[in-house]
Amino acid sequence: MTVNIKRIPKKKFLMPGNAACPGCPETMGMRYLKMALGDNFVMVIPAGCSSVIQGIAPRSGIYAPILNIVFAAGASAAAGMKAGFESIGRKDVEVVVWAGDGGTGDIGFQALSGAAERDDDILYICVDNEAYMNTGIQRSSLTPYGAWTTTTWTGKREHKKNIPLIMIAHGVKYVATASVGYPTDFIAKVKKASQIRGFKYIHLLAPCPVGWRFDPALTGEIGQLAVKTGLFPLYEYENGKFQLSPLARRYKDPSNRVPVVEYLKLQGRYKHLINKPEEIKKIEEYIESIWYMIDVLEKAFNPKEEARKLLGSL
Amino acid sequence: MVVKTLTGNYAVAYAVKLARVNVVSAYPITPQTTIVEKLSEMIEKGELNARMIRVESEHSALAAVYGAASAGARAFTATSSHGLLYMHEVVWWAAGSRIPLVMAVVTRAIGPPWNIHVDHQDILDQRDSGWIIAVAQENQEVLDLTLQAFKISEDPRVYLPMMVGLDGFILSHTTAPVDIPDQELVDSWLPPRRQPYIIAPESEVVMGNIAPDEDHFMMRYSMAASMEAAKKVIEEVDKEYGEIFGRSYGGLVECYKCEDAEYFVVIMGSWAGDAKKAVDTLREQNIPVGVVRIRFVRPWPREKLLEILSGAKGVLVFDRAVSMGSTGILFSEVAQTLYPLNISLKGLVAGLAGVDVGPSRIEAEILKFIKQAEEGAIYTPTEWILPEKYAGRYPSSPKEVIAK
Ligand SMILES: Cc1ncc(C[n+]2csc(CCOP(=O)(O)OP(=O)(O)O)c2C)c(N)n1
Ligand code: SF4
Ligand SMILES: [Mg+2]
Numbered sequence: 001m002t003v004n005i006k007r008i009p010k011k012k013f014l015m016p017g018n019a020a021c022p023g024c025p026e027t028m029g030m031r032y033l034k035m036a037l038g039d040n041f042v043m044v045i046p047a048g049c050s051s052v053i054q055g056i057a058p059r060s061g062i063y064a065p066i067l068n069i070v071f072a073a074g075a076s077a078a079a080g081m082k083a084g085f086e087s088i089g090r091k092d093v094e095v096v097v098w099a100g101d102g103g104t105g106d107i108g109f110q111a112l113s114g115a116a117e118r119d120d121d122i123l124y125i126c127v128d129n130e131a132y133m134n135t136g137i138q139r140s141s142l143t144p145y146g147a148w149t150t151t152t153w154t155g156k157r158e159h160k161k162n163i164p165l166i167m168i169a170h171g172v173k174y175v176a177t178a179s180v181g182y183p184t185d186f187i188a189k190v191k192k193a194s195q196i197r198g199f200k201y202i203h204l205l206a207p208c209p210v211g212w213r214f215d216p217a218l219t220g221e222i223g224q225l226a227v228k229t230g231l232f233p234l235y236e237y238e239n240g241k242f243q244l245s246p247l248a249r250r251y252k253d254p255s256n257r258v259p260v261v262e263y264l265k266l267q268g269r270y271k272h273l274i275n276k277p278e279e280i281k282k283i284e285e286y287i288e289s290i291w292y293m294i295d296v297l298e299k300a301f302n303p304k305e306e307a308r309k310l311l312g313s314l
Numbered sequence: 315m316v317v318k319t320l321t322g323n324y325a326v327a328y329a330v331k332l333a334r335v336n337v338v339s340a341y342p343i344t345p346q347t348t349i350v351e352k353l354s355e356m357i358e359k360g361e362l363n364a365r366m367i368r369v370e371s372e373h374s375a376l377a378a379v380y381g382a383a384s385a386g387a388r389a390f391t392a393t394s395s396h397g398l399l400y401m402h403e404v405v406w407w408a409a410g411s412r413i414p415l416v417m418a419v420v421t422r423a424i425g426p427p428w429n430i431h432v433d434h435q436d437i438l439d440q441r442d443s444g445w446i447i448a449v450a451q452e453n454q455e456v457l458d459l460t461l462q463a464f465k466i467s468e469d470p471r472v473y474l475p476m477m478v479g480l481d482g483f484i485l486s487h488t489t490a491p492v493d494i495p496d497q498e499l500v501d502s503w504l505p506p507r508r509q510p511y512i513i514a515p516e517s518e519v520v521m522g523n524i525a526p527d528e529d530h531f532m533m534r535y536s537m538a539a540s541m542e543a544a545k546k547v548i549e550e551v552d553k554e555y556g557e558i559f560g561r562s563y564g565g566l567v568e569c570y571k572c573e574d575a576e577y578f579v580v581i582m583g584s585w586a587g588d589a590k591k592a593v594d595t596l597r598e599q600n601i602p603v604g605v606v607r608i609r610f611v612r613p614w615p616r617e618k619l620l621e622i623l624s625g626a627k628g629v630l631v632f633d634r635a636v637s638m639g640s641t642g643i644l645f646s647e648v649a650q651t652l653y654p655l656n657i658s659l660k661g662l663v664a665g666l667a668g669v670d671v672g673p674s675r676i677e678a679e680i681l682k683f684i685k686q687a688e689e690g691a692i693y694t695p696t697e698w699i700l701p702e703k704y705a706g707r708y709p710s711s712p713k714e715v716i717a718k
Binding site for chain 2: 024038039041042044051052054056057058060062063064065066067068069070072073075077078079080081082083084085086087090093099110111113114117118120234
């Protein structure tokens with residue numbers, strides 16, 4: 001699906017001067033969400049920066065109906081809302097969960113897994129800024145290897161948990177990765193997901209200037225570099241078919257990738273390891289492992305019927 | 315009207331069906347499980363036109379029905395013990411949101427050690443949350459209360475969620491004849507769903523984002539005011555239910571042989587039946603004693619208790635739940651209520667983890683209490699009725715354990 005920028009609604013989704021930090025990726029993402037979905041949706045937001053960004057009740061800086069909910073209950077509250085709407089004959093309302101990486105991969109993971117397994121008809125968006133930003137930059141299971149946080153002062157020792165892959169393993173209708181660095185790609189994926197009935201998951205990489213320690217003017221650029229270095233491949237998994245998103249395909253070839261240090265050196269959270277080749281090597285090896293996985297996924301979930309059959313007979 | 319022999323849990327399920335609930339979500343836990351099983355069956359057979367969300371935990375169960383209710387649906391869940399504790403933060407969130415909801419709580423002890431038998435620790439642990447909390451004595455009342463819960467919770471003067479407690483196994487798994495009201499009659503009595511707001515695309519409502527501290531404070535104040543208003547609504551509903559369906563229970567509290575009583579037992583739940591039996595026996599001996607059965611723990615029936623107990627010589631409270639480091643939970647509620655009266659007061663903690671007490675033991679405790687009170691006003695906040703196996707080996711007051 002291609003997105004024509006001229007056709008994107010101009011209606012404002014966020015009040016200027018809302019409570020987010022300058023360069024906030026979450027507000028960028030929300031704006032794109034509204035551009036993709038228009039008006040007929042409600043948001044469910046578990047605890048996180050996006051709870052605060054809304055501003056002070058009874059007003060809100062986001063022009064959308066929102067059910068704020070306890071940290072662990074994004075997916076379950078949304079599943080209930082959808083069932084509620086359906087049960088009173090309002091089948092067309094889209095229910096969108098907007099949750100952080102902590103609300104998705106840690107405390108909210110059980111509810112997420114439950115809703116995915118039940119194939120509840122919701123769109124779940126994980127806004128991944130790779131730490132608990134709202135409480136002051138603590139590590140989450142989605143914080144990458146080496147990153148400084150206020151609970152990993154010398155750098156996290158474990159790699160990032162691969163939630164989109166786990167969602168694919170749930171066999172849901174739709175899984176995609178996206179980055180705030182590529183708005184039209186994200187918008188296209190949201191639009192596509194909203195056409196699908198059943199459980200949809202989009203993992204949106206959201207570089208956070210405050211937590212990642214970079215210049216707030218660079219949010220979009222860092223969001224692109226994550227893709228260009230091969231660290232964060234963009235792809236879609238749809239009804240058993242896996243494919244790299246067009247703009248990410250070229251990074252399958254390592255020679256097309258930007259060296260990962262170009263990405264790391266812009267971010268203060270990697271300051272302590274930028275001059276340690278063995279640490280950089282670990283991250284490069286991680287990138288290799290990610291692409292190995294992509295290769296496996298492409299083969300396993302090949303759009304070509306032949307390959308699927310082959311796999312089925314194994 | 316049909317009379318069926320039903321377990322307490324099935325009585326809940328029939329009430330949910332009569333209320334034409336739109337969304338059900340629950341997670342299995344003994345002794346609640348047969349409620350979800352029955353509702354699943356009703357939904358799958360098409361007897362109840364509702365959506366069933368088979369969640370992976372109680373936290374999700376309550377969040378799901380809360381989400382459904384926020385979208386405008388009538389929703390129901392049920393749980394027990396650890397399931398209820400696991401829900402706890404959502405319990406508070408739902409009440410603070412002022413979203414009408416109904417939950418059945420099949421009361422059960424809390425571990426460790428694992429134990430599936432009745433006490434009231436689980437439901438009373440929720441008492442500060444802002445839910446209306448009622449506890450039934452027998453299966454007919456379970457059905458009636460569950461049905462009434464929808465009307466009370468969805469009343470604009472209330473707009474608070476409501477829990478209906480029924481004692482694990484003693485009610486949940488024991489059958490008794492239950493009169494199931496006609497659907498048409500229920501339909502004419504129970505209005506369509508009402509709620510303070512709906513979160514939908516056209517409503518642009520945002521619920522739960524940060525509010526100024528003063529507004530947050532005032533939201534608590536308004537909940538407290540609605541709790542007060544709920545007292546009236548509960549009495550009204552009980553009365554009109556009696557007129558239409560033929561059964562009234564006394565509203566916030568039920569009085570049994572209270573009129574000329576001088577001494578009173580305060581008790582809640584199924585063992586109130588045992589207390590009534592004990593009182594029957596004592597009445598045969600012309601001992602002026604009555605039973606005040608707490609039906610609603612929240613809102614707490616302060617005014618009503620003061621009215622009933624103002625002429626009393628003494629009040630004996632039976633508690634199936636204790637606040638560790640303090641007293642039985644009902645006792646502390648009763649004691650603060652009766653503060654203006656200068657009467658004998660005693661609290662007994664008993665029946666924890668399903669340990670049986672029975673009418674004869676209650677009778678003996680009443681006699682003992684009356685004797686103590688007649689010798690001079692007493693104030694004994696906490697004594698424990700120990701299980702027979704241990705009685706005599708340990709003092710009845712935990713305080714004396716240290717002394718030894
Ligand atoms: C049960 C519970 N535990 C802890 C918190 C405190 N808390 C609020 S937001 C948050 C972190 C959010 O992290 P994430 O989901 O990644 O969202 P972000 O703030 O990064 O957008 C935490 C730990 C909470 N609100 N509820
Ligand atoms: S900490 Fe990061 S994600 Fe949170 S509001 Fe600030 S910029 Fe946005
Ligand atoms: Mg985060």
